[in-house]
Amino acid sequence: MKPALALLRRDISLAFREGGAIGTALGFYLMVVAITPLGLGPDLNLLSRIAPGILWVALLLAALLSADRIFHNDYEDGTLDVLATGPLPLPLVAAIKSLAHWITTGVPLALLAPVLGLLLNLPVETSPLLVLTMLVGTPAVSFIAAIGASLTLGLRRSGMLLALLVLPLYVPVLIFGVGSVSAAITGPASPWPPLLMLTAFSLASIVLAPLAAAAGLRNAMR
Amino acid sequence: MDQAVGIAAHSISCQRGGRTLFKALSFAVPSGEALFVSGPNGAGKTSLLRMLAGLLPLAAGRFSVDPHVEAPLPELCHYVGHASAVKSALSVEENLAFWADYLGGAREATDAALDVFGLEPLAHLPAALLSAGQRRKLALSRLFVAKRPVWLLDEPSVSLDAASVKLLDRAIAAHLKGGGIAIVASHTPLKVKFSHQLALGAERAA
């Protein structure tokens, strides 16, 4: 227990201390949501209909931007080697780092979303549901991003390559996340079935993704 | 957690990038003794240490630990490689405290660890400000925050001044006296009494 908590605590402090990673992700999120209406036109009706989609897609991109740092720093300075000789199995190390990424990136983005929703005329009553779907879906985003991060360690253009590898895997998250909120807005379908599917997908990712990420890490450390 | 163990390698082979660096290599390092690994660049010194640390799979052969213990070999080792594993955003003390927590040592051991190489005055400073030599000393201080019987040191004296190398020699000698073993890869000789020598890359000249 103690090594796991120590690692989690350390990763979270590093995220706060090392050069504004969280701020950058939030800033990017704001940027994308702000310029989208400039491209689509200010028709509030249109914007409110596509708001859940835009908010989700922009969130995925912002989360992917910072996914690089899940393992990269530790790989570069040799920390990963020493972590691998510790008492925790490597999949657990990967899971803890993914969890730290979720806490420091996924959660802040999800909490910012309703504020940005105001820019897109998202009906205010759906804000709680929007935040809920994002809090439920962003663990999958972080944990799957960790797989991409582990496969692209030390490569050129790893950030963009990571996004390319991982985005198709986010299709279910996007579909169910947006589907739930859209159902609440347009009705009469219930928002709960897609939300449950999203929950199941997230839980499955939390359990399975670290195994793949650990395999990727072992491969990179050879 | 003071276990006295010896390590033996049985006919191990190493492959990297499709090339075989060495094969059918065997050696034994009993408790309290040290192995010095020499050889030109690319001969496989680092690879050998990484194989012991569990970071690189063996292409053939196996390691054995005598007496047999429950823990896997990597958990018995302190691996200090080329990279220092120092986080610039944390203070010197925070770096060591983390390793103490993670590797199963006691928090109190951190102070003693800082003293070995005289890093106590720097304890609260951010590690970003350290020089290369100080980083190396911080990396080596990791050896003292948790007790592990096997020390795997890859070029430990790089960036160290003569006084620090003496401290390192003394630390290794004390570790050996306590029943631990050390496997050191180095270009420069160390004063420690190495009862075993391994020269890699010799066969390739043939």
Add this chain to the structure above:
Amino acid sequence: MPSLANPTRFLDLVGRIVPWLALATAALFGVGLYLALYVAPPDYQQGETVRIMFIHVPAAWLAMFGYTLIAIASLGTLIWRHPLADVAAKTAVPIGATFTFIALVTGSLWGKPMWGTYWVWDARLTSVLVLFLLYLGLMALWQAIDEPGRAGRAAAILALVGAINVPIIKFSVDWWNTLHQPASVFRAGGSTIDPSLLTPLFVMAVAFTLLFVLLHLLAMRAEILRRRVRAMQQSQVEHATVAGA
């Protein structure tokens, strides 16, 4: 299959199979195209354009066949450490991706006369598009890593993660599709295919599959030879190094 694990014996086998396979493929294509273009009747609604189905459906089938092949080869790399597994996986990716692309293009061309647009976001086409994106990811990863061993293992992990995801993606896309109810799906592949179309479709599907296998074997042979050349170049460098260069 220990005999196939030896690259030399594999090359030998390929050398012997390829001429027959090429012959069989050409013959089947001959028969299939004849059936598809002359024997099969035009659809009463779509007219002659329904014949695109004879390329589109086999191509879509090969898109999935290719990915399944890659997934199995990936298991071979990671679990059984079969020496030819990563060669099989690496060479199957561009072939599978090309057939996926063909499926997308023919699907688009088929749609234009029917719906007036070049693209329709129906469940099937969308799933094929996502599959294409997965192929692109694999190609990008293979290209990005220089060392073949590491590249093979990384691509194998990605392929397996993708394979596990594919049913989930398909399920979510189907669900998404029913939600938005665009123009309905191409009938081909469903139970409403007229029997007179089934035989040519089957022949074309087999012909295309044989083509895939033929191309794959040729590509594997080329890759094995390429690796031999590289190994020879590497040992040249080593000898020079030892001699003091």
